[in-house]
Each structure stands twice: as C-alpha cells, then as structure tokens.
Amino acid sequence: MKIGIVGYKGRMGKEIKDLFEEKNHEFVWGYDKDGEYFQEPPQIIIDFSLPEVFEKTEDYVKKFKVPLIIGTTGLRDEQIEALKALAKDVPVVQSYNFSIGIQLFLKMVDFLKDKIDGWDIEIVETHHRFKKDKPSGTAKMIKESLDKDVPISSLRLGNVAGDHVLYMANLGEVLSISHRALSRRAFAEGVLKSAEFVTNKKNGYFTFTDVI
Numbered sequence: 001m002k003i004g005i006v007g008y009k010g011r012m013g014k015e016i017k018d019l020f021e022e023k024n025h026e027f028v029w030g031y032d033k034d035g036e037y038f039q040e041p042p043q044i045i046i047d048f049s050l051p052e053v054f055e056k057t058e059d060y061v062k063k064f065k066v067p068l069i070i071g072t073t074g075l076r077d078e079q080i081e082a083l084k085a086l087a088k089d090v091p092v093v094q095s096y097n098f099s100i101g102i103q104l105f106l107k108m109v110d111f112l113k114d115k116i117d118g119w120d121i122e123i124v125e126t127h128h129r130f131k132k133d134k135p136s137g138t139a140k141m142i143k144e145s146l147d148k149d150v151p152i153s154s155l156r157l158g159n160v161a162g163d164h165v166l167y168m169a170n171l172g173e174v175l176s177i178s179h180r181a182l183s184r185r186a187f188a189e190g191v192l193k194s195a196e197f198v199t200n201k202k203n204g205y206f207t208f209t210d211v212i
C-alpha cells in the first residue's frame with residue numbers, strides 16, 4: 001500500500017517508514033514540522049506526532065478520504081470525539097499502545113481488577129528523556145481499565161523505549177505485572193497489523209484491541 005505519515009521525521013515515524021518499506025509498502029506522503037512531503041496521494045495516513053498537530057491530520061484525512069491509524073498520545077477529549085466523528089466516513093484505529101504485550105497486560109488487569117479490593121495499587125512508567133507527555137498514554141489506559149483512581153509515577157531515563165509496571169500489594173504480598181518494549185519495532189509492527197486490518201473496512205472507530 002501507499003502510506004502517508006504525520007510525524008515522518010520523528011522516532012516512531014522513521015521506525016514505521018522503515019518497517020513498511022521492508023514489507024514492500026511505499027512511503028508517498030508525509031507531514032512534519034517543516035511542512036508537507038508529496039510524491040502522490042496516500043492510501044492510508046498514520047499519525048505519530050503531537051496533539052497540537054491533530055487538526056492538520058484531521059484535514060488531510062478528509063482531503064484524501066483514507067483510513068487513519070493514530071498513536072499520538074495526550075489527545076484531548078474533544079480530539080477523541082473528533083476522531084469518532086471522522087470514523088463515520090473512514091476507518092480509524094486509535095491506541096496509546098500498539099504492542100501485543102500491552103494488550104495482554106490489559107487482559108490481565110481486567111481479570112484481576114475485581115480481586116484486589118483493599119490492596120495498594122500503583123503504576124510506574126519509564127520512558128526516554130525526549131518524551132514530551134507525562135504520564136504516558138499507556139499508563140492512563142491501564143488506570144482506566146482498573147476503574148480506580150490509582151497513582152502513576154513517571155520516570156524519564158536515557159533511551160528507554162517504554163516500560164510499564166502495575167504493582168498491587170496487601171500486607172503480606174506484592175504482585176506485579178510488567179511490560180518492557182525492547183525497541184520501537186514492537187509498536188511499528190502493531191501499526192502494520194492495524195493497516196492490514198483497515199484495508200477492507202469502509203468506516204468505523206477501532207482500537208488496537210479490535211485489531212488483534
């Protein structure tokens with residue numbers, strides 16, 4: 001397929017471009033801080049950028065009338081609503097984490113959440129020093145799936161691709177679930193799966209849970 005990437009010069013943008021090209025897809029369009037790269041219209045747009053770029057992405061998706069895969073974190077409630085409105089016309093896949101491991105993590109949380117009443121529960125996330133948002137989108141997803149107001153601690157260290165740990169403790173024991181992305185490739189592979197998933201869809205709002 002012919003792909004377009006918003007944030008194509010960024011860490012995730014480059015990883016996604018490399019993976020798709022390895023799989024014989026073609027990068028034909030991009031948007032980044034210094035403007036537009038245009039070779040030909042894309043058949044899909046992938047956005048890994050910043051919340052402030054969202055309205056540009058929305059305009060381009062409408063212009064090209066193509067599916068959108070969006071992994072940008074820190075989106076505001078009204079931007080999520082705008083995505084749902086967009087999904088009436090084109091397929092949209094939105095997730096704050098495109099790794100398979102975090103999907104399994106969320107399933108474990110779902111299994112545990114009604115069995116840990118009265119336990120101390122905390123989330124710790126660690127990311128590279130360049131990450132702009134805090135806490136991570138994934139930590140927020142984990143908190144949301146617990147249905148509890150749990151504290152999140154954020155560490156910004158070196159070049160860590162993405163670590164999330166959920167700690168649960170009573171007076172006698174500590175239980176934890178931990179996920180470590182060893183590189184950004186894990187997220188890019190989830191994006192590729194999502195792109196394949198939307199090819200036969202006309203419209204609809206999906207998360208990565210729907211994809212796998």
Ligand SMILES: NC(=O)C1=CN([C@@H]2O[C@H](COP(=O)(O)OP(=O)(O)OC[C@H]3O[C@@H](n4cnc5c(N)ncnc54)[C@H](OP(=O)(O)O)[C@@H]3O)[C@@H](O)[C@H]2O)C=CC1
Pocket residue numbers: 006007008009010011012013031032033034048049050052053070071072073074095096097098099133137187
């Ligand atoms: N859902 C998931 O699985 C994952 C989500 N993410 C999320 O993806 C997003 C991108 O992460 P990452 O690739 O590390 O970030 P980067 O900062 O490396 O990439 C973002 C890109 O967007 C560019 N940019 C900045 N401002 C603008 C602007 N106004 N208009 C257009 N482009 C702009 C940046 O340019 P410049 O560098 O010059 O500022 C950069 O090239 C983040 O929200 C992150 O949390 C990351 C990994 C996985």
Ligand SMILES: O=C(O)C1=N[C@H](C(=O)O)C[C@H](O)C1
Pocket residue numbers: 073096097127131132135136137138139161162163
């Ligand atoms: O910015 C990153 O790098 C990451 N962001 C996502 C998040 O905020 O949860 C996903 C992943 O952990 C990497």
